[in-house]
Structure formats: C-alpha cells, structure tokens
Amino acid sequence: MYNKSYQAVDYFNIDDLLGEDHKIIRSSIRDWVNRRVKPIIEKAALEHRFPQGLMQEMGELGALGPYIPEQYGGAGLDQMAYGLIMTELERGDSAIRSAASVQSSLVMYPIYTFGSEEQRKKFLPKLASGEMIGCFGLTEPGYGSDPGGMLSRIQDKGGHYLLNGSKMWITNSPIADIAVVWAKDESGKVRGLIVEKGMPGFTAPETKDKWSLRASITGELVFDDVRIPKENILPNISGLKGPLKCLNSARYGISWGAVGAALDCYHTALDYALERKQFGKPIAAFQLQQKKLAEMLTEITKGQLLAWRLGMLRNEDKASPAQISMAKRNNVNMALQVARESRQILGAMGITADFPIMRHMMNLESVITYEGTHDIHLLITGADITGIQAFE
Ligand SMILES: Cc1cc2nc3c(=O)[nH]c(=O)nc-3n(C[C@H](O)[C@H](O)[C@H](O)COP(=O)(O)OP(=O)(O)OC[C@H]3O[C@@H](n4cnc5c(N)ncnc54)[C@H](O)[C@@H]3O)c2cc1C
Numbered sequence: 024m025y026n027k028s029y030q031a032v033d034y035f036n037i038d039d040l041l042g043e044d045h046k047i048i049r050s051s052i053r054d055w056v057n058r059r060v061k062p063i064i065e066k067a068a069l070e071h072r073f074p075q076g077l078m079q080e081m082g083e084l085g086a087l088g089p090y091i092p093e094q095y096g097g098a099g100l101d102q103m104a105y106g107l108i109m110t111e112l113e114r115g116d117s118a119i120r121s122a123a124s125v126q127s128s129l130v131m132y133p134i135y136t137f138g139s140e141e142q143r144k145k146f147l148p149k150l151a152s153g154e155m156i157g158c159f160g161l162t163e164p165g166y167g168s169d170p171g172g173m174l175s176r177i178q179d180k181g182g183h184y185l186l187n188g189s190k191m192w193i194t195n196s197p198i199a200d201i202a203v204v205w206a207k208d209e210s211g212k213v214r215g216l217i218v219e220k221g222m223p224g225f226t227a228p229e230t231k232d233k234w235s236l237r238a239s240i241t242g243e244l245v246f247d248d249v250r251i252p253k254e255n256i257l258p259n260i261s262g263l264k265g266p267l268k269c270l271n272s273a274r275y276g277i278s279w280g281a282v283g284a285a286l287d288c289y290h291t292a293l294d295y296a297l298e299r300k301q302f303g304k305p306i307a308a309f310q311l312q313q314k315k316l317a318e319m320l321t322e323i324t325k326g327q328l329l330a331w332r333l334g335m336l337r338n339e340d341k342a343s344p345a346q347i348s349m350a351k352r353n354n355v356n357m358a359l360q361v362a363r364e365s366r367q368i369l370g371a372m373g374i375t376a377d378f379p380i381m382r383h384m385m386n387l388e389s390v391i392t393y394e395g396t397h398d399i400h401l402l403i404t405g406a407d408i409t410g411i412q413a414f415e
Pocket residue numbers: 125158159160161162166167168169191192193194195236241389392393394395396397398399402413414415
C-alpha cells in the first residue's frame with residue numbers, strides 16, 4: 024500500500040516534456056543498467072576494478088558519443104537524449120557514467136569538433152563502438168583548478184612535435200588506446216593532440232587505492248620526449264577554450280548523471296523506510312524520516328527540472344558555461360546530500376555493500392571535485408553575476 028517509490032521517480036511529470044524517442048532510449052539504457060551493471064557493480068567497486076567489458080556493450084547501446092553524427096559511428100541523438108543516458112548510467116554507478124562521459128565529451132567531442140576529417144574517420148567509429156578507449160589529459164600535478172598554468176610542452180621539430188610533461192588524475196589512462204592531451208606550444212598557446220598507446224616515451228601508470236570511484240580506473244600520463252606526428256594535432260583549435268568547451272559538454276552530462284545517483288539512493292531509502300520497523304511501526308511513519316524523504320524528493324525534482332531546462336538550452340546551442348556550472352554544482356551537491364541522508368535512514372545497514380548508498384556517496388566525493396570543483400563553479404556563477412572574477 025505504501026510502495027509508491029517507482030512513481031515518485033518523476034514527481035513533476037517531466038516525462039510529459041520528453042519525446043517518445045527519448046523514453047525509448049532511456050528505457051533501453053535503464054534495462055541494460057539493471058541487467059548488466061547493478062548485479063556486478065558492488066563487487067567491482069569492492070575489488071577496485073573497472074568492468075572494462077562494459078565499454079563495448081555501451082557502444083552497442085549508442086551510449087558512447089550519443090550526439091556524434093551517425094556517419095562517424097555516433098548515435099546522432101540530441102542533448103536531451105545524452106542527458107537521459109547519463110542519468111541512467113549513474114543510477115548504476117558514477118564510474119560507468121564517468122567512462123561514458125570521458126569517451127563522449129572529452130575524447131569524441133574534441134576529435135569531432137576540432138579534428139581533421141582524417142582524424143574523425145580514423146578514431147570516431149572505433150571510439151563509438153567501444154573497441155577503442157580514450158582518455159583526456161588536462162590536469163597536472165601542479166595545476167588542477169588552474170589548468171592555464173600547465174607545464175606540458177610541445178616543440179616543433181619540423182617533421183613532428185616533441186611532447187614532454189605529465190598529467191595526473193586521468194580517468195581510464197592506464198587502459199586507454201588514445202589520449203587527447205592539452206599542452207603548450209613554443210608561443211605558450213594551448214594545443215590539443217592525440218597521443219597513441221605504444222608511442223615511445225609515453226607511459227600511463229595507474230593511481231591505486233582510491234576510496235572513491237573504485238570501479239573506475241584512474242592514472243597518470245607521462246611524456247618523455249614523445250614524438251607526435253603532425254597529423255595528430257587537433258588543427259581547428261588553440262587556446263584554453265579548447266579543453267573548456269569539452270568540459271562544458273561533460274559538465275552538462277554530469278548535471279544529469281548526478282540525478283541518477285540521487286534517485287538510486289532515494290529509492291533505496293524509501294523502500295527501506297517502508298519495510299524497516301522500529302517501535303512497532305515502519306520508520307517511514309515517523310515525521311523525522313518523512314522530512315528527510317520529502318526534502319530529498321524536492322531537491323531531486325528541482326535538479327531534474329534544472330537538467331531538463333539546460334538540455335533544452337543545449338539543444339538550441341544557447342546554454343552558457345555559467346548556466347552549466349550552476350547545474351553541475353547544484354546537482355552534484357544535491358546528490359551528495361541525498362546520499363548522506365539516505366545513508367542515515369538505513370542506519371547501520373547503510374554502510375554495507377548490500378545497498379548502493381555508501382558507494383554512491385563515496386563516488387560523489389570525486390564527482391564534486393572533478394570537472395571543476397564545487398568552489399570553482401560557485402566562483403564562475405559569482406563572476407557571471409558581478410562581472411568580477413574572484414578566482415584569478
Ligand atoms: C577520480 C578523478 C578522476 C579525474 N579524471 C580526470 C580526467 O579524466 N582528466 C583530467 O584532466 N582531470 C581529471 N581529474 C582531475 C580533476 O579535474 C581535478 O582534481 C580538479 O580540477 C581539481 O583540481 P585539484 O584536485 O588539483 O584541486 P586544486 O585545484 O588544488 O584545489 C584544491 C581546493 O582548493 C580550491 N581552490 C582552488 N583554486 C581556488 C580559488 N581560486 N579560489 C577558491 N578556492 C580554490 C578548490 O575548490 C579545492 O577545494 C579527475 C579527478 C578525480 C578525483
């Protein structure tokens with residue numbers, strides 16, 4: 024009689040605002056996450072292992088580069104579909120969504136947008152199918168929130184470039200076939216280049232022992248006099264706006280993805296509260312627990328509406344970077360708060376791997392930091408409102 028948790032997924036009938044094709048895509052990803060991610064993800068996270076085989080399955084589903092045109096192997100979908108896919112993937116785990124985000128927004132997007140026709144044809148179909156795995160190298164040991172200070176350098180040697188430097192905290196780097204790397208040229212301009220596995224002088228050691236995103240593989244990129252053929256430079260971009268445009272796309276996806284993690288926590292907590300009895304009643308009958316559930320659902324609904332509106336703006340190419348910052352920051356923080364409240368509703372059971380909440384909570388500690396920290400996104404909004412940058 025109490026079990027209304029499923030209907031509550033869409034408390035403000037946002038489904039009415041979606042097309043039939045969006046609902047079909049969402050249901051195919053939701054079904055796949057339930058069948059292929061949910062049953063294995065706790066173990067993968069406990070073992071600190073990325074379930075790499077899922078990449079090709081995501082490729083078959085059209086979840087890698089969903090908005091890349093079909094002629095390059097993408098699914099040719101719109102931004103709303105991309106967002107819905109990210110929500111469903113992160114309902115499974117932020118690590119799975121991270122892998123799809125990096126592949127789509129940080130590897131395929133720059134190759135499609137800034138690459139040559141040869142680069143598009145050579146890399147995009149294999150990245151879309153998941154046959155090839157890509158990573159994105161921007162962050163360095165000394166430069167995280169301030170990527171413009173990067174030390175990685177390319178030198179023009181006539182027939183090729185010579186790349187030196189290192190990147191850190193790179194999702195999928197140890198297993199990547201290619202890395203889209205950002206480095207400065209002799210004139211100090213940031214350029215994008217495609218570094219391929221096996222190039223002499225290029226290594227990608229793993230960063231071990233993370234408490235967060237344990238089902239995602241993270242590592243470094245180390246470049247020691249790596250010869251980069253000239254055809255591997257992204258010809259149509261220079262300057263920091265290149266990586267920042269990629270990050271806009273990824274952050275947009277994260278604003279939708281975080282809603283998925285929040286929904287998974289909320290539903291787990293609601294179902295538990297309806298079943299768990301203390302003092303002779305379901306704990307859902309106590310006002311304090313209802314307050315938590317009601318506030319969680321309110322915040323999730325606000326996050327869903329923000330993501331939906333941002334999707335509309337992205338479809339019209341009208342979403343500003345500051346709007347994307349606001350949505351990423353709000354929705355990830357919302358998801359983290361929902362995870363924390365849900366964990367409390369489960370009492371001691373909330374800390375076990377029998378339930379997904381603690382895993383989501385720990386994952387979200389990375390999501391709130393990567394792709395621009397919670398603080399930096401606030402300062403982007405502040406700068407947009409006042410016209411004064413407070414972070415440089
Ligand atoms: C699991 C994981 C995966 C990642 N994947 C990738 C990837 O694939 N590719 C990639 O390039 N990077 C990746 N990153 C790196 C990520 O983007 C950076 O961690 C992030 O940009 C923050 O940089 P930092 O960790 O060096 O923190 P710092 O920049 O050192 O910041 C530390 C603290 O200081 C605050 N701070 C910094 N500057 C200011 C300021 N001006 N005013 C106020 N406060 C400030 C920050 O908000 C933060 O709280 C990943 C990180 C993680 C954890």
